Amino acid sequence: MNKKHFDCIVVGAGPAGSTAALTIARENMSVLLIERGTSPGAKKLFGGLIHRSAVDEIIPGFWERAPVERAIVTDELWLLDQTSAVKIGFTGLNYAKPPYNKFSVIRYKWDKWLADEAVRAGAFLLNNTVVRHLVTEQTGLKAKKFIGVELDNGEQVYANIIILAEGANAALTEEAGLRKPITAKNLSLHTMELYSLPAKKIEERFNVGPNEGAVIGAIGYPFAGAIGKVGIWLQKDTIALTVGALLDQIVTGKLNPYQLIIQTKKHPLINSLLAGCKLLSYGSHTIPKGGYDTLPQLFSNGIMVVGDAAGFISGRRGADLAMLSGMYAGETAAQAHAKGDYSTKVLKAYLNKIQDSFFYKDIKASKESSDYFHNYQDADFLITKTANELAYEFFHVGLENKKEKMKKMKNIALSIQPVLKTSEDLYQGVQHWGFF
Amino acid sequence: MEDLARVLKHVDIKVATDSHIYLKDPDICKDCAEKPCTLFCPTGVFYWDKHLNITYEHCIECGACPFGCPFNNIIWTYPPGGYGVEYHS
Ligand SMILES: Cc1cc2nc3c(=O)[nH]c(=O)nc-3n(C[C@H](O)[C@H](O)[C@H](O)COP(=O)(O)OP(=O)(O)OC[C@H]3O[C@@H](n4cnc5c(N)ncnc54)[C@H](O)[C@@H]3O)c2cc1C
Numbered sequence: 001m002n003k004k005h006f007d008c009i010v011v012g013a014g015p016a017g018s019t020a021a022l023t024i025a026r027e028n029m030s031v032l033l034i035e036r037g038t039s040p041g042a043k044k045l046f047g048g049l050i051h052r053s054a055v056d057e058i059i060p061g062f063w064e065r066a067p068v069e070r071a072i073v074t075d076e077l078w079l080l081d082q083t084s085a086v087k088i089g090f091t092g093l094n095y096a097k098p099p100y101n102k103f104s105v106i107r108y109k110w111d112k113w114l115a116d117e118a119v120r121a122g123a124f125l126l127n128n129t130v131v132r133h134l135v136t137e138q139t140g141l142k143a144k145k146f147i148g149v150e151l152d153n154g155e156q157v158y159a160n161i162i163i164l165a166e167g168a169n170a171a172l173t174e175e176a177g178l179r180k181p182i183t184a185k186n187l188s189l190h191t192m193e194l195y196s197l198p199a200k201k202i203e204e205r206f207n208v209g210p211n212e213g214a215v216i217g218a219i220g221y222p223f224a225g226a227i228g229k230v231g232i233w234l235q236k237d238t239i240a241l242t243v244g245a246l247l248d249q250i251v252t253g254k255l256n257p258y259q260l261i262i263q264t265k266k267h268p269l270i271n272s273l274l275a276g277c278k279l280l281s282y283g284s285h286t287i288p289k290g291g292y293d294t295l296p297q298l299f300s301n302g303i304m305v306v307g308d309a310a311g312f313i314s315g316r317r318g319a320d321l322a323m324l325s326g327m328y329a330g331e332t333a334a335q336a337h338a339k340g341d342y343s344t345k346v347l348k349a350y351l352n353k354i355q356d357s358f359f360y361k362d363i364k365a366s367k368e369s370s371d372y373f374h375n376y377q378d379a380d381f382l383i384t385k386t387a388n389e390l391a392y393e394f395f396h397v398g399l400e401n402k403k404e405k406m407k408k409m410k411n412i413a414l415s416i417q418p419v420l421k422t423s424e425d426l427y428q429g430v431q432h433w434g435f436f
Numbered sequence: 437m438e439d440l441a442r443v444l445k446h447v448d449i450k451v452a453t454d455s456h457i458y459l460k461d462p463d464i465c466k467d468c469a470e471k472p473c474t475l476f477c478p479t480g481v482f483y484w485d486k487h488l489n490i491t492y493e494h495c496i497e498c499g500a501c502p503f504g505c506p507f508n509n510i511i512w513t514y515p516p517g518g519y520g521v522e523y524h525s
């Protein structure tokens with residue numbers, strides 16, 4: 001590296017880091033964006049969806065030029081049992097038109113595009129480079145400030161502000177003393193396969209138009225004794241299947257992620273959706289699931305933490321929250337730059353912006369969610385089983401009269417009472433699946 | 437795990453010369469009854485054969501093992517810049 005000092009260094013060119021770099025570059029500040037992969041997104045495989053409303057604030061009308069795959073019009077939640085499914089869903093064709101609602105994207109393309117936006121605005125992107133350590137300077141007996149980073153070739157590069165956008169593992173955030181060690185209880189592990197299928201076939205099979213997409217979330221299978229989620233996501237001519245559960249439950253339940261994928265594919269209702277698909281890729285990643293109690297300290301002298309590294313996940317949303325937090329940190333960096341003060345006094349503004357955001361309030365409101373999951377490891381499985389039994393009974397054309405039928409259904413519903421004691425529990429359960 | 441070998445053919449990994457995964461203390465693994473790492477790793481990087489073997493060449497960087505090992509015995513670092521798993525689609 002020739003240049004040794006920047007106004008700002010951003011570690012990690014994911015959605016959070018590239019948005020921070022973009023925001024800072026727009027302010028005509030010098031910013032170095034460091035990525036360990038050969039290009040941004042090269043390390044990433046995810047379903048997944050980008051929620052339009054948040055991203056629209058950062059890059060208005062982004063869908064005109066961003067590599068989006070399909071506009072999602074159908075969202076379904078399946079309560080899966082061995083040979084049946086209760087399906088809850090919504091299709092809104094208005095979502096196929098501007099301003100849209102959500103898009104499926106491929107990270108390899110999306111992350112690269114977003115980083116390119118930052119570069120076009122003036123950011124300097126350094127690929128193939130791991131930041132191994134942070135560089136600090138003592139400013140008092142106990143006080144220190146962050147002044148730079150150490151790269152994997154041993155070189156040091158300096159900046160007035162460091163933004164950590166390093167994703168879920170957050171090793172540097174821990175090194176900085178900004179968060180407690182992560183535990184298996186605070187992470188979920190998601191594994192996925194990506195398949196190719198011609199666009200026309202996808203559209204026929206999932207009953208969507210060209211450029212329209214669907215997403216299916218499923219629970220209850222193949223997990224017993226773990227809170228797990230299955231996801232099916234449509235891109236232009238690919239389909240992603242993801243299977244995930246809390247890491248501590250994978251560990252104690254002796255579950256193997258690859259076997260979970262295999263088992264999921266064997267479910268007859270999923271199997272038929274994937275018929276004729278060709279396997280393209282296999283991947284896996286953790287998602288922070290600690291919730292409010294495990295959020296790190298978000299800033300210190302000369303440093304801010306954004307995106308997954310800061311634990312900003314709410315339901316199925318992460319990438320767009322990462323981008324918003326990146327924007328807030330970028331704006332705060334610009335304020336600090338204007339004042340020539342990079343201490344906590346000015347960087348505190350970042351925390352204020354986060355605290356004002358809708359997602360912080362959501363994360364705070366779902367404070368009990370991880371406790372709930374840990375107290376009721378069987379909840380998904382049992383609710384799903386019961387729902388399917390009820391549905392079988394409901395749709396079954398038998399010879400009993402209505403009153404008898406009602407009684408039968410009531411007995412089935414009562415059988416889950418030991419697990420779900422109150423309707424409050426049931427409500428909590430549905431809330432925490434967070435599908436809609 | 438023959439199937440896993442087949443699936444790994446679809447994963448691009450640029451393997452570095454040195455491992456990026458190591459153990460704090462191999463003796464701890466001897467006393468670890470369940471050896472959960474041999475199960476929770478999505479590509480079967482860890483396997484037991486007299487001692488814990490680490491086929492770091494198959495690591496897809498999911499980030500689970502440093503947190504999944506109940507004894508905190510796995511030190512997992514990033515492979516050198518530009519190495520490791522890579523997705524093109
Ligand atoms: C299977 C799966 C499905 C998901 N589905 C959705 C979805 O549908 N919608 C949604 O909104 N979110 C989804 N998410 C969550 C989403 O992926 C994350 O919230 C989002 O990627 C967070 O962005 P980030 O920029 O904070 O971190 P990341 O995307 O993890 O980016 C971090 C970047 O930093 C780089 N890096 C890390 N450390 C260093 C270092 N020391 N030096 C250099 N570079 C480094 C990494 O290579 C990476 O490029 C999903 C996640 C998974 C695993």
Ligand code: SF4
Pocket residue numbers: 464465466468470471472473474482488504505506507508509510
């Ligand atoms: S889980 Fe940890 S302690 Fe047990 S065998 Fe694996 S690495 Fe060793």
Ligand code: SF4
Pocket residue numbers: 457476477478479480481494495496497498499500501502512
């Ligand atoms: S990071 Fe994931 S893929 Fe790599 S060794 Fe650890 S558990 Fe296995």
